[in-house]
Amino acid sequence: MNAPLPTPALLATRAAQRGTLRSTALRDSRERLVRGALVLTSVFSVGITFAIILTLAWETFHFIQLPEVTLSDFLLGTTWSPLLGAEKHFGIWPLVCGTFLVASVGAAFALPVGLISAVYLSEYARPGVRATLKPVLELLAGVPTVVFGFFALTVITPALQGLCKLLFGAPIFPGYNATGAGLAVGIMILPIVCSLSEDALRAVPRSLREGAYALGGTRFDVSVRVVVPAALSGIMASFFLAITRAIGETMIVALAAGGLAHLTLNPASETQTMTAYMVQIFLGDAPAFGVENLSSYAVAAVLFTLTLGMTVLGNVLLRLFQEEYE
C-alpha cells in the first residue's frame, strides 16, 4: 500500500482539527482573550465587595432619612423596639450587646479549650492519636450551624436548666438564653481554633524545641514557654477568625437565644443578636420598603463593619507579630 506523503498543509489542517493551532497570531490572540476573561473573573470578586458596601451604605442612608429615625439615636440609643409599642426606637446598642454576649460566652469556652487541645495534639499526642483526633475535629467543622442551633435548643439549655435546678433549686435559665446559644457557638468555633492553632504550633521549627529541651526544660516548659509564644501570631489569627465567625453566626442564635433585644450582660437572660434580628425581619415577610426592612440593612451595615474590622485587624496583627525562622 502506497499512501501519499502528508503535505505540510495537510499536517496543519490535521493539527487544527485536533485543536492545536500552529499560527502564532492565533495563539497570541487566544492568549489575550483568555487573559481578559480571567481578569474579568477577578474583577467580579472585587465587584462583590463594592456591591456589599454600596448597597449597605445606600439603604442605611435611606433608613436614617426616615422620620422616625435619627443617626444619633441609631448609633447611641440604648433601646431597640422597632416592632412593638407606639413609639419605635432604633438604638443599635442592645443588639451589639447581645452579639458580644453570645460571642464572649462562645469564646470563653472555645479559645482556652481549643488552644489547649491544639497544644496537646501538636506537642504531647503520639502520631497515631493525632492522626485519629484531627479528622474527628475536622468533622465537627463540617457540621452545618443549624445543627448546633438544634443542639443548643434541645440539649444544652435543658442540661443547664437541670444543672441549676440540682444546684440552686430553680432552673435559672429560661428556654431561650444567651449561655445555651453561646456554648453552641463555642462548640462550632472550637475546631477553627484548634485546627489553625495546631497548624501554627507545628510550624515552629524543631530546633527551638530541642534547644529548650537541651536547657533542661520539661515538656510543659517547652510547649507553654517556647512553642506557644513562638506561634503567637498564628494563634492570634485563629482567635480572630473564630470570633469573627461567632459574631456573624446566625442560625444558632436565631433558634436558641430568643428574640428580646435589651441592654444586658447577664448571660442567663434572653437576648437578641444583630443576626437574629435580621432573621426575625426576613422570616416575617417584610415589605421591600418598610422601616423594618430598611432597619435590617442598617443592622447588616454595622455587622459588616464589625466583622470586616476584625478580619483586617487580625491580618495586621498576623503581619506585625509574624516571626521568620530560618
Next chain:
Amino acid sequence: MTGAPRSQTARALRNRGFLTLCLACTTLAVLSLFLLLGSVFMQGWHGLVDQEAFKAVFSEGHLSSIPNLIRWSFFTEYASRRPDAAGIRAPLLGSVWVCVTCMVCSLPLGVGTAVYLEEFARRNRFNRFVELNVRNLAGVPSIVYGIIGLTAFSRMFGLIGKADGQPLQFGDPDSFFSLRLPFGQSVLAGGLTLMLVILPIIIIASQEALRAVPKSLRQASHALGATTWQTTWHVTLPAALPTILTGAILALSRALGEAAPLLVLGIPVFITSTPQGPMSNFTVLPFQIFNWAGRPQAAFHDLAASGIIVLLAVLLSFNGLAIYLRHRLQKTSA
C-alpha cells in the same frame, strides 16, 4: 525563666498537671462532637426507621424484612402539619437543585480568579488588592451575603419589573427554559446567593492548589515554547486538579449546610412541588430543619433530628468522596 519553681518534683508535678488539663480539654472537644451526634441520632432515628420492620428483624429475626427497614415515606412526602405524615421531598430536591446551580456558577469564576492571581498576575497594586479583598470576603458573615443576594438577584435593586411590582415573565413559567426578572425566590437566585458565600472559599483553595504545583513543571513547559495559558491549561491545572476538586467539594458541603442567606431571600417553608427549572421556587433541607426545630411541639423536634441525620449523611459522604478523589487522582497522576 521568671517564677519557675526550683524543685525538680514541683516541675514534674506541674508538667503532669498540664498534661491532665490537655487531656481534659481534648476529651471535652471530642465529647461535645459525640454528644451532638448521639443526641441527634437518639431523637431522629425513629423517623427514619420503620418500627414494624425493625421489630420483625431485631426481635423476631425475620431477615426478609431488612429491605423495609427504612421509612421511605420520610423521603417521598412533602411537608405537612401532621408530623407523622411529613417528609423532606421538596427540601431534599431543592437542596440538590440549588447546590448544582451554585457550583455551575461558582467553579468557573473561582478557579478563573485563582488562575489569574497565581499564574498571570504581576505583583502590582491592583492584584495585591484583589488578593486582600478575597481574604476579607471570606470573613463576611453569610447573612450579609443573603442581604446582597436579596437586593441584587431577588429584587434587582427594584429597577426591573412591571410598574405594579409583578416580575417580567419570558416563556412558559412551567418549562425549564423560562426567565423571570427579577429572579425572586427562584433556584437561580438561591444558587447565585450561595455562590457569593462560597466563592472566596473556592478561590483560596484553588490558589493553594496551584501554588503547590512545582515550579519546575511550569518552567519545563515554558522551555518547550508554551505560552502562559497553554502551560496553565495543559500542565498546571491538571496537576492541581485533585486538590482543586477536594476544595470544591468542601465548598459544596458548606453551601449545602447554609440556611441563613436563603432565609433572607424569603424562600417558602411550606411547598408542595419540586423544582422544574432554574426559575422554580424551592426550599432547602437546612431551612426545613430550622423551621421544624423552631416549633414548640416535640414531634417536630424529632422530625428536625431525622432531617439532620439525612443532611449529615450526605455531608459525610461528600467529605468521604473528597478524600477518595484526592487519593485516586493523586495515584493516577503519579
